[in-house]
Amino acid sequence: MNQTPTSRNFKRNTAGALVNEQLQRALSNVPAGFVDKRARARDKLPEFDALRDQARDIKNHTLAHLDLYYEEYEAKVAASGGHVHWCETADEACKAVVEICKSHSARTVTKGKSMVSEEMNLNAALAEAGVEPVETDLGEYIIQLRGETPSHIIAPAVHLNKDQIEADFRATHTGLPPERNLEEGAALVYEARQILREKFIAADIGITGANMLIAETGTSVIVTNEGNGDLTQSLPKVHIVLATIEKMVPTLEDATTILRLLARSGTGQEFSSYTTFSTGPRREGDPDGPDEYHVVILDNGRTKMLGSDFQEMLRCIRCGACLNHCPVYQAVGGHAYGWVYPGPMGAVLTPSLIGVDEAGHLPNASTFCGRCEEVCPMRIPLPRMMRNWREREFERHLSPATVRSGLSLWAFFAKRPRLYRLATGFAARFLHLWCGGDGKLETLRFAGGWTKHRDFPSPEGRTFMAQWKNRNG
Amino acid sequence: MADPAKRDAILARMRQSLSVGADDEVRRKTVKDRIKAHKPNLVPARAQLPHKKQVELFREQAEAVQSTVTSVARDDDVPAAVADYLRSQNLPQTVRHGDDPLINKLPWRKKAPTLELNKGIADPQDEVSLSHATVGVAETGTLVLTSGSDNPTTLNFLPENHIVVIKAGEIRGTYEDAWQHLRKRDGERTLPRTVNMVTGPSRTGDIEQRIELGAHGPRRLHIIIIGG
Numbered sequence A: 001m002n003q004t005p006t007s008r009n010f011k012r013n014t015a016g017a018l019v020n021e022q023l024q025r026a027l028s029n030v031p032a033g034f035v036d037k038r039a040r041a042r043d044k045l046p047e048f049d050a051l052r053d054q055a056r057d058i059k060n061h062t063l064a065h066l067d068l069y070y071e072e073y074e075a076k077v078a079a080s081g082g083h084v085h086w087c088e089t090a091d092e093a094c095k096a097v098v099e100i101c102k103s104h105s106a107r108t109v110t111k112g113k114s115m116v117s118e119e120m121n122l123n124a125a126l127a128e129a130g131v132e133p134v135e136t137d138l139g140e141y142i143i144q145l146r147g148e149t150p151s152h153i154i155a156p157a158v159h160l161n162k163d164q165i166e167a168d169f170r171a172t173h174t175g176l177p178p179e180r181n182l183e184e185g186a187a188l189v190y191e192a193r194q195i196l197r198e199k200f201i202a203a204d205i206g207i208t209g210a211n212m213l214i215a216e217t218g219t220s221v222i223v224t225n226e227g228n229g230d231l232t233q234s235l236p237k238v239h240i241v242l243a244t245i246e247k248m249v250p251t252l253e254d255a256t257t258i259l260r261l262l263a264r265s266g267t268g269q270e271f272s273s274y275t276t277f278s279t280g281p282r283r284e285g286d287p288d289g290p291d292e293y294h295v296v297i298l299d300n301g302r303t304k305m306l307g308s309d310f311q312e313m314l315r316c317i318r319c320g321a322c323l324n325h326c327p328v329y330q331a332v333g334g335h336a337y338g339w340v341y342p343g344p345m346g347a348v349l350t351p352s353l354i355g356v357d358e359a360g361h362l363p364n365a366s367t368f369c370g371r372c373e374e375v376c377p378m379r380i381p382l383p384r385m386m387r388n389w390r391e392r393e394f395e396r397h398l399s400p401a402t403v404r405s406g407l408s409l410w411a412f413f414a415k416r417p418r419l420y421r422l423a424t425g426f427a428a429r430f431l432h433l434w435c436g437g438d439g440k441l442e443t444l445r446f447a448g449g450w451t452k453h454r455d456f457p458s459p460e461g462r463t464f465m466a467q468w469k470n471r472n473g
Numbered sequence B: 001m002a003d004p005a006k007r008d009a010i011l012a013r014m015r016q017s018l019s020v021g022a023d024d025e026v027r028r029k030t031v032k033d034r035i036k037a038h039k040p041n042l043v044p045a046r047a048q049l050p051h052k053k054q055v056e057l058f059r060e061q062a063e064a065v066q067s068t069v070t071s072v073a074r075d076d077d078v079p080a081a082v083a084d085y086l087r088s089q090n091l092p093q094t095v096r097h098g099d100d101p102l103i104n105k106l107p108w109r110k111k112a113p114t115l116e117l118n119k120g121i122a123d124p125q126d127e128v129s130l131s132h133a134t135v136g137v138a139e140t141g142t143l144v145l146t147s148g149s150d151n152p153t154t155l156n157f158l159p160e161n162h163i164v165v166i167k168a169g170e171i172r173g174t175y176e177d178a179w180q181h182l183r184k185r186d187g188e189r190t191l192p193r194t195v196n197m198v199t200g201p202s203r204t205g206d207i208e209q210r211i212e213l214g215a216h217g218p219r220r221l222h223i224i225i226i227g228g
């Protein structure tokens, strides 16, 4: 089943996020952690923007011929001894995975980071079938311990601070000496490494996502830094790959062009530590690797996006750059968006996947500052598509009054592009409106704690980032 | 197991959305031709250099991502370089490796008599593994390792310390060069079960976006270039 959305409550979620002190402290790591690093990586590669044009063209071509590339791809997977499972819905995809687990009497599966798995809500389906899913990406492991969902598509635990993680580890890893020192990040990383090592070795099945599928060779690609995805897929007897239909590229060369953009845009690395190309199960004479290789291909509404106004969203490579550079995401984090995909890419994709009734608020989560499109390696016109959703929603009269006034405010600026560009504090004004016009965040009423003895004015006149800087010294 | 009706339904929906038929020969030819040609797209100028410079760039880029690199003049110098490295890091003189012809023929006993060599896939107890990379990519200091009995994939990830040997002649400029090499070696439209592009040791930024090395894979990646 699809993960249950809370996107309808976006407004309330937002207000809560703005007064969540832990969250705000954690989100203050985003500019240095991602934005600055991306800028440096881009500056080091003079061809960066030309590569973006080509990557856009590669994906446009692939999407226009998607049916045929899948035919080519599937034939190659079969020729290398793998299996492709076609699934229309998240339910079907969960069932396909559970069936494979059952056929191997699997007790535990290790998992590499996969947003598709989140979209499917696979962990719940596995648990229901009596299979223990173990997230092995450090960020995913942490949020699994906490019973949370990822708040970022490449940094699932970006909403947490070290002291919270330390508390979680102490509460969960009870077999370890309580007096151990976990102050340094390195100590936490080491502890997780030791704990998960046993899980890797014990797992019956390994499940990973796929950053790309390659038609030329029938290959799936994962891009990681930790090496957990590789242990996940090379130690157990069975490797299951989860992918949605837009992951296809024609050739190894096309994959390469996109890889040159992916890490630079996301983490600001020139290349991630591990880029792994997997083709079928282990070959004759191979001493390690899985005996079985399964690829679960999930549609979940995407074929309907093909040929529509939102087709371009299917170029997305999930790099996370649009989240990192979005003033709204930087201010409220990912959970406020209420479903799997946050930030600008989520604001466009979520209504397509779970419907505008559920997610109609999300396209309003934009100041239309245009930074997302500026940094998107795949040149996806995110603001234009958010606008498109907004107009549709408006026409459907789903908008509550505040959204309509937000829309007219936006329309005012949109018709005056020079003014629009000048409106540097637009995010602040947008959120001010969003949170109610009386100058006080309505959540004050139930926020309690640290806001009790001080007024928390909704932003006026200055941008959020300026406020943050001031507040955090 | 895979259900052909579902496959057909999804492919049919793709065609319907794209307003195309299944029998369009022009589209089909376009796709076949593109795969067959596998033309490189724009290749950055950075690594389009004379070979000697590529080797230098490889080294620089590898060191920039926290790999350590040493060069030795000849194959026969590798055993001592491995033993020296282990000593310098206070690691046991025990190494796991696969059935790689280059590694097999090195004069281990003569040049590094204290070193214990174990052959096979990685064991969870192994602290150090040794692999021979198929290609080095100068562009980002990336090692391309391919699966097989010569260099089992688990050696690249399970031990905490990974030593990789590569001949200077195996270092090339770009990823495209690596694909061309593999096509020449194994044929068109095929890859080994696993191709690992490894760029520096394992790392994570998941705790407050600060980089820590040695998340799940090797904490140390040491590269020995022969003849570089």
Ligand code: SF4
Pocket: A265, A315, A316, A317, A318, A319, A320, A321, A322, A323, A345, A372, A375, A376, A377, A378, A379, A380, A382
């Ligand atoms: S929309 Fe663009 S920037 Fe955002 S995640 Fe997708 S590819 Fe990256």
